[in-house]
């Protein structure tokens with residue numbers, strides 16, 4: 001089995017376009033969350049009656065900075081993000097396309113939803129104008145696998161072409177699946193990650209109806225996402241994309257990658273189902289526990305060797321509690337204060353199908369730069385009136401408010417999604 005390393009990163013988030021601005025803003029404790037009242041179509045667009053007013057929107061996105069005009073017109077926003085972040089990651093990895101066997105170069109990029117905007121607009125025009133109003137590009141633009149398809153065409157990548165769509169676990173499943181493809185010899189090198197752009201009033205209305213999104217902090221958008229905090233009240237709908245270049249260590253060595261330019265190694269991947277409820281986790285976090293346990297075991301590690309957990313924690317009352325219960329169970333008997341936990345959703349919100357990919361990049365940067373990014377707004381750990389057990393929230397360093405320097409040898413990244421899916425990837429510092 002091949003060792004698999006990470007050699008290139010690209011991302012677009014509410015904290016910025018690109019890895020460098022996003023990471024700097026994240027470590028500085030900045031928030032990318034804003035009020036829907038700042039949107040130009042707030043009055044006319046259907047936002048007004050929705051009880052949640054907070055979103056995480058990519059700032060200053062201009063597709064023509066990244067794609068030519070004709071190309072960008074043919075791509076839905078989620079695919080545009082993926083094309084731009086892929087270019088950033090390929091440049092970062094310094095892949096020489098002429099020298100690379102493209103039949104061994106694959107793509108695994110997922111999306112939870114695809115193009116919500118195209119579905120909405122074409123449904124509306126079909127209802128009012130009939131058959132002739134449906135655009136020829138409607139179907140190709142909305143499919144969740146179009147980001148992957150377009151990346152493959154643009155760069156001529158002919159290896160495995162894969163898209164996973166497991167709601168909010170999509171991005172992490174894409175990373176884990178790409179790792180498996182390389183480890184098992186299906187490909188030498190992969191573009192992988194997740195992308196999402198569903199900031200649409202109908203989407204926000206749907207999440208509000210499902211009682212998933214925050215409604216208590218409409219006048220304080222930056223305070224709205226508060227994972228593990230006593231006043232947490234729901235997640236913040238957000239958008240963006242995370243893309244990584246994974247390759248076998250042999251492939252990286254053969255093309256002369258500088259060992260210092262290897263960000264991290266993937267050590268193991270775990271996944272499971274809760275088999276419980278379509279949107280709610282089991283309170284004991286059993287599914288999350290099993291996916292984390294599997295990732296640690298398959299890495300050949302013991303829990304006490306893990307230094308940091310980038311939690312899925314979206315700032316919902318029961319989701320955060322269940323995940324915390326699962327972490328407590330996995331690290332039972334370890335020296336508790338050794339473990340740092342944080343949820344970067346406090347800064348960027350919940351990027352749905354892109355979350356696991358973006359958070360994998362945060363986890364990798366944390367390992368590479370020896371720093372734990374903070375959990376913003378964490379004023380009182382646990383203690384939610386709906387039944388947090390304070391003892392279970394006293395265990396770890398949840399990295400409140402400020403980032404913290406720390407050597408990290410191994411870290412876990414968690415992603416869970418509607419449908420009952422749980423996934424975990426274990427990353428480690430690269431050691432020759």
Ligand SMILES: *[C@@H]1O[C@H](CO)[C@@H](O)[C@H](O)[C@H]1NC(C)=O
Pocket residue numbers: 118121122125133134135136137138139141142
């Ligand atoms: C319908 O879909 C096409 C292709 O995705 C898109 O360009 C168009 O803006 C959509 N909306 C309407 C109103 O047709």
Ligand SMILES: *[C@@H]1O[C@H](CO)[C@@H](O)[C@H](O)[C@H]1NC(C)=O
Pocket residue numbers: 071074075137140141146149150151153154
């Ligand atoms: C991307 O896909 C669209 C269909 O959604 C297609 O029209 C376009 O030519 C593709 N662009 C590239 C660069 O592959």
Ligand SMILES: *[C@@H]1O[C@H](CO)[C@@H](O)[C@H](O)[C@H]1NC(C)=O
Pocket residue numbers: 273274277278279280281282284285286287288289319322323326416417418419420421422
């Ligand atoms: C495991 O997956 C379920 C599926 O919906 C998810 O809701 C839940 O949050 C995950 N488990 C835990 C403990 O977080």
